[in-house]
Amino acid sequence: MLDSWTDFGDEAEELSKKIADLIKLRVKEMNIPRFKVVVQVNIGQKKDQGVLLTSRCLWSNLDNYATASYQDEKIWATAITFAIYTE
Template sequence: MEGGTGQPVIDVVLPTYIMQPSETEKFYPSEVKSIADSVMKEELDGDKITKEMVMDWYEDGEDFEVLSKLIADKIRQKVKETLNVHRYKLIVQVTLGQMKDQGVRITSRCLWDTQTDNYASIDYKNEHIWGSAMVFGLYAE
């Protein structure tokens, strides 16, 4: 489109950076915890997993990897579908192991904005398997 002088009209558009999420778009750990907890219980509870299955998985190692990726993907997908966190990068880490008489401690560190970024962590265990899920929500400006 040209102006009256034969020159093209240039629309000036100012940056539309959104620096902080609104209250309805924030990453609330309590809501994420309930979603992650329900997914972990859905995938690991009941008669789905037996002691023999866990022992075979422990020997092979590949099945634990497949199961942890499946759970992580389900948690991430359900958080995206359920909560209004569109501008957040979601990072989900799931760790699974065989129940024996050992201990485990999982820690993490991250550099983030304490005003917008947060995380949720849940633990799960039954008589055959234990699991830990950490969900990080990092706001993308």
């Protein structure tokens, strides 16, 4: 599906939402109590340019995050999952 994309539009938005929902569901299946899960997914088209994504948060000593990236000759994607401790 992604190999045939020549222009990004609503398809990329829907795909990023689906990926974020799937990640959130899988993390919640781990049944980690007292943590709020926030997932951010970015998908972009490579057109001879570079992209750098960063994130800053005010963390407690129990908060954490995980990140995963993918790229090929046409697209790049990054998913960041935040686990925020709540009392």
